[in-house]
Structure formats: C-alpha cells, structure tokens
Amino acid sequence: MTELSSYHGATADAYDAVAVLYAELPRDDLNTLPLDRAVLAAFAEAVRAAGSGPVAELGCGPGPVTAHLRDLGLDVFGVDLSPVMIDLARETYPDLRFEVGSMDALDLADGQLQGIVSWYSIIHAPPKDVQAYFAEFHRVLVPDGTLLLAFFESEGEPTTAFDHKVTTAYRWPIDDLAGLAGAAGFTEVGRMLREPCEGERFRRGHLLMRAGK
Numbered sequence: 001m002t003e004l005s006s007y008h009g010a011t012a013d014a015y016d017a018v019a020v021l022y023a024e025l026p027r028d029d030l031n032t033l034p035l036d037r038a039v040l041a042a043f044a045e046a047v048r049a050a051g052s053g054p055v056a057e058l059g060c061g062p063g064p065v066t067a068h069l070r071d072l073g074l075d076v077f078g079v080d081l082s083p084v085m086i087d088l089a090r091e092t093y094p095d096l097r098f099e100v101g102s103m104d105a106l107d108l109a110d111g112q113l114q115g116i117v118s119w120y121s122i123i124h125a126p127p128k129d130v131q132a133y134f135a136e137f138h139r140v141l142v143p144d145g146t147l148l149l150a151f152f153e154s155e156g157e158p159t160t161a162f163d164h165k166v167t168t169a170y171r172w173p174i175d176d177l178a179g180l181a182g183a184a185g186f187t188e189v190g191r192m193l194r195e196p197c198e199g200e201r202f203r204r205g206h207l208l209m210r211a212g213k
Helices: 006-023 034-049 064-071 083-092 127-140 174-183
Strands: 055-058 076-080 097-100 113-119 141-152 160-162 169-171 186-194 204-211
Touching: 034 064, 034 113, 034 141, 034 186, 034 204, 055 064, 064 076, 064 113, 076 083, 083 097, 113 127, 127 141, 127 174, 127 186, 141 169, 141 174, 174 186, 174 204
Parallel strands: 055 076, 055 113, 076 097, 113 141
Antiparallel strands: 141 204, 160 169, 186 204
C-alpha cells in the first residue's frame, strides 16, 4: 500500500487505538434495524441480478457487515485503513478475506468489482476529498455496478463536522452527497432516510447508486 497521507494516518491510528473496544460492541445490531437490513438486501439483490461478481465492503472495521453480505449470498471481502481492525476481522471471520487499504487508492484493477458497500465509512473524509473517493469507486466498478452508501444525514443543515467518538466525522445533506456521486458517474437508484433509534444521535441516510458506463 502506498504511504498514507496525514489524514489517512490519523484516522487509521484512531481506529487502531479503539479497535478492541469497538469490536466488543454487539455484532447483531442489524437484527434490530429492519430498514438497514432492507437496504442491504436490495443491494445484494441488485448484485445477484447482474451476475454475482465480487463485492467489497470499504471501511469494513471488524467485519460484521461484510459477514452479513456473505450471508446474503455475495462473494464479498473487506478493506479497512486500520491494521488492528483487519486483524480482528480476520480472527472473528476466518472464512472471509480482509485487507488493509485506503478507499481512495484501492489495489484493484479497473472494473474489478460488481458492487461496493461504504457503510458509514466516508464519514471521516474531509468534504473536499469525497468526490475523489467516488471517482475511485467508479473506477473499480464494472459498468452498471452497484454502490451503497450509508452515512449520517444533516437534517436540513449544510455538511457539518461533529464529535464522533473515534475521530472527526461529517454529516451530509443527502442531496449534496448524491450530487457528488452523480458528478463522478453514478446514477441514483433509490434512497432511504430513517430517524434515529434509541441511543442514536442523528438521522441516517442511505443511497443506492449505479455506475455509468
């Protein structure tokens, strides 16, 4: 992997420092979130309909969403900046593939993936860098490949930094994030907003996108 920028290095270090505690959080959260499960199921159905090519969860942490995607029948692997998170994912899910890597400089050939899930993983990217992430996602997806984004939605406010428990993160207007993805060559398929559940602070946004040719 190429040398990390100061932002990437700081994010990786922050997650390395809390990885063990993070991984000890309940891993069955999706069991109590039917709308989140539904959007993941819609993503999986889109991938299977297109031929069930490989899928990457980018920013996978200790791997529970990667495992959920596997259980939905996908050929999936996980990528994360944090080496400690990747070690924990490999230990917990030894039957799955996990790699250390950066979402904006993936060690993948053009058009290698059928699908990408970014599940609350672009939230730490400085807003000025987000379109570069989408450009990289588009590069590694096949034409008509599927992208699923999950993020904290800003509820009528502009893009706003907040005090995430690990390191600085951002809440996005869903239209702004969809517009940046569109500028990188994606077409919106659908979106889902849900209000915070008990113990959550912010509205959650989800975008299902298709890569243009």
